[in-house]
Amino acid sequence: MRNIQIIISYRxxxxxxxxxxxNGVTIQEVIIRAIKELTGETVNLTGSGRTDAGVHAxxxxxxxFTASTIPPEVWYRALNTRLPVDIRVIxxxxxxxxxxxxxxxxxxxYLYKILESPVASPFLADLAFHITRTLDWGAMEEAAAGxxxxxxxxxxxxxxxxxxxxxxxxxxxxxxxxxELSEITFTGNGFLYNMVRIMMGTLYEVGYGRLKPQDxxxxxxxxxxxxAGVTAxxxxxxxxxxxx
Amino acid sequence: MRNIQIIISYRxxxxxxxxxxxNGVTIQEVIIRAIKELTGETVNLTGSGRTDAGVHAxxxxxxxFTASTIPPEVWYRALNTRLPVDIRVIxxxxxxxxxxxxxxxxxxxYLYKILESPVASPFLADLAFHITRTLDWGAMEEAAAGxxxxxxxxxxxxxxxxxxxxxxxxxxxxxxxxxELSEITFTGNGFLYNMVRIMMGTLYEVGYGRLKPQDxxxxxxxxxxxxAGVTAxxxxxxxxxxxx
Numbered sequence: 001m002r003n004i005q006i007i008i009s010y011r012x013x014x015x016x017x018x019x020x021x022x023n024g025v026t027i028q029e030v031i032i033r034a035i036k037e038l039t040g041e042t043v044n045l046t047g048s049g050r051t052d053a054g055v056h057a058x059x060x061x062x063x064x065f066t067a068s069t070i071p072p073e074v075w076y077r078a079l080n081t082r083l084p085v086d087i088r089v090i091x092x093x094x095x096x097x098x099x100x101x102x103x104x105x106x107x108x109x110y111l112y113k114i115l116e117s118p119v120a121s122p123f124l125a126d127l128a129f130h131i132t133r134t135l136d137w138g139a140m141e142e143a144a145a146g147x148x149x150x151x152x153x154x155x156x157x158x159x160x161x162x163x164x165x166x167x168x169x170x171x172x173x174x175x176x177x178x179x180e181l182s183e184i185t186f187t188g189n190g191f192l193y194n195m196v197r198i199m200m201g202t203l204y205e206v207g208y209g210r211l212k213p214q215d216x217x218x219x220x221x222x223x224x225x226x227x228a229g230v231t232a233x234x235x236x237x238x239x240x241x242x243x244x
Numbered sequence: 245m246r247n248i249q250i251i252i253s254y255r256x257x258x259x260x261x262x263x264x265x266x267n268g269v270t271i272q273e274v275i276i277r278a279i280k281e282l283t284g285e286t287v288n289l290t291g292s293g294r295t296d297a298g299v300h301a302x303x304x305x306x307x308x309f310t311a312s313t314i315p316p317e318v319w320y321r322a323l324n325t326r327l328p329v330d331i332r333v334i335x336x337x338x339x340x341x342x343x344x345x346x347x348x349x350x351x352x353x354y355l356y357k358i359l360e361s362p363v364a365s366p367f368l369a370d371l372a373f374h375i376t377r378t379l380d381w382g383a384m385e386e387a388a389a390g391x392x393x394x395x396x397x398x399x400x401x402x403x404x405x406x407x408x409x410x411x412x413x414x415x416x417x418x419x420x421x422x423x424e425l426s427e428i429t430f431t432g433n434g435f436l437y438n439m440v441r442i443m444m445g446t447l448y449e450v451g452y453g454r455l456k457p458q459d460x461x462x463x464x465x466x467x468x469x470x471x472a473g474v475t476a477x478x479x480x481x482x483x484x485x486x487x488x
Contacts, residue, residue: 011366056367076363085369119320122255123300123371125329 001065003095004075006031008060011086013126013235018051018060027051027087031062034082039068046101048108048242052194054126054234058111059090061242063101099244107171107243109187110196113236114204117180128181129200129236135207137177143206144173144184146216147199154223156202158194158231166192185240194231202229245309247339248319250275252304255330257370257479262295262304271295271331275306278326283312290345292352292486296438298478300371302355303334305486307345343488351415351487353431354440357480358448361424372425373444373480379451381421387450388417388428390460391443398467400446402438402475410436429484438475446473 008031016024020032032045043064051057070078075092083089113128115121120130150169157166172187184203186196202219205211211219211229219227252275260268264276276289287308295301314322319336327333357372359365364374394413401410416431428447430440446463449455455463455473463471 009363009366080363085364086366088363088366090363119253119324119332119334120329122253122330122332127367 001067001097002072003063003065003097003099004072005061005063005093005095005099005101006075006079006089007091008057008062009088009090010057010060011126012051012054012056014086015053017053017055018047018049024053027057027060028062030083030087031079031089034079035064035066037082038078039066039070041066041068048101048105048239051239052234052237055237055239056127056235057239059241060239061101061244063095063099101242104244105190105242107187107189108191109172109185109240109243110191111238111240112184112186112196112200112232113238114182114184115180116182124181126235129204129233131204131207133208135204136209137175137182137207139209139213140203140207141175142213143203143211143216144175146213146220147173151220152223153192153195153220155219155225155228156195156198157192157225158198159225161193163192168192168195197232197234197237198225198228198230200232200236204232205229245311245341246316247307247309247341247343248316249305249307249337249339249343249345250319250323250333251335252301252306253332253334254301254304255370256295256298256300258330259297261297261299262291262293268297271301271304272306274327274331275323275333278323279308279310281326282322283310283314285310285312292345292349292483295483296478296481298370299481299483300479301483303485304483305345305488307339307343345486348488349434349486351431351433352435353416353429353484353487354435355482355484356428356430356440356444356476357482358426358428359424360426368425370479373448373477375448375451377452379448380453381419381426381451383453383457384447384451385419386457387447387455387460388419390457390464391417395464396467397436397439397464399463399469399472400439400442401436401469402442403469405437407436412436412439441476441478441481442469442472442474444476444480448476449473 020029045064047062072094076089079089115128115130147170154166170188174185176183264273289308291306316338320333323333359372359374391414398410414432418429420427
């Protein structure tokens with residue numbers, strides 16, 4: 001059996017997230033079906049992690065074992081002809097047998113897109129968080145620096161998550177502004193459930209003045225989800241890259 | 245009666261073009277319906293020109309007469325609450341009574357988006373012309389220069405159009421490349437039916453080597469639609485701006 005890794009980009013709008021579930025169509029399920037169409041095998045497709053309904057990906061990583069003799073670098077094209085246009089496999093390669101898309105992850109980056117404009121864009125309705133307020137980007141960048149480093153991020157985790165450790169290291173938060181459209185990239189060794197969206201919602205509240213940049217340290221130290229900002233909408237979030 | 249001008253951005257994907265027609269929902273019709281919801285009036289909404297099914301707009305211009313006392317600058321917000329997310333009015337203003345969105349046009353610019361990549365993008369399926377060949381952008385820019393100036397563009401008009409003059413002046417064609425995504429902006433005093441898409445299809449054929457940059461002059465001079473390139477797909481085209 002060969003171990004094939006695929007890198008996938010998807011528009012999450014029409015899906016109930018990555019992970020197979022009974023209530024709706026998921027990205028994982030659609031890819032498993034495409035592999036079955038191609039090889040007849042029902043594979044176990046391991047993603048680097050879940051993404052929520054409406055969340056997009058530029059570079060999700062997943063792997064599966066197959067007896068097929070399709071050359072590793074041909075997989076991405078063969079699958080794309082069997083996938084809907086909102087899911088594209090952008091690369092494929094053969095990995096060592098012990099490569100595991102989730103366990104071997106050493107870091108991830110997520111991108112969050114914000115459209116700061118009095119009027120929404122007809123092209124970005126499901127692709128960016130539309131904000132009509134005017135944001136203080138200087139204050140947001142200052143606040144973002146407060147997240148850097150190793151911290152217990154319990155205050156930035158959706159309640160109800162069962163997890164061993166809530167300590168994570170954020171290595172970089174970078175801002176790109178192109179007119180009304182901004183991108184904030186969060187890079188770290190891992191993220192708790194909804195952590196990027198809650199960090200983003202907190203930065204947003206700094207941006208419009210409900211919170212101050214210096215509040216971040218205290219919110220982290222307080223370990224209380226209620227002290228952090230809102231959960232920013234799923235449709236502004238993109239899983240950008242998975243590091244191994 | 246006041247004469248209100250609105251500037252509209254739309255994603256054309258779900259519409260049968262701008263102009264009201266019996267076979268499907270059009271952008272003009274949806275806006276007329278929103279104005280009726282707001283004021284009770286069925287207005288005559290004059291656009292700067294038609295756009296085909298699937299073509300988008302960043303700045304279509306239209307005007308209508310109304311007895312409503314809604315302040316001119318409030319129109320865009322009032323309409324947006326009654327419009328679907330893929331149609332947004334981005335500005336509104338009161339015009340002199342003799343302003344006419346079509347007759348007063350002195351020029352227009354159109355943008356064409358090209359994704360040059362082995363793999364399609366899940367985010368751009370309906371928003372850019374996806375090309376898997378490698379294009380020679382130097383040759384395309386050289387060819388584009390051949391379109392500049394005043395010419396009889398009969399070779400670049402869809403057959404079957406009835407029109408007085410086929411002479412138009414192209415004042416600028418500019419290229420922007422951002423990685424795999426390129427934008428070509430065509431500016432002129434007016435465009436014949438399908439002219440931008442045929443110019444674009446011709447540049448594309450220069451890009452992959454079927455035509456040479458120096459062929460453009462001869463194609464224009466020949467006035468034969470069959471000598472020009474293919475009609476590039478509607479979904480890569482955006483009406484960018486209308487000049488008055």
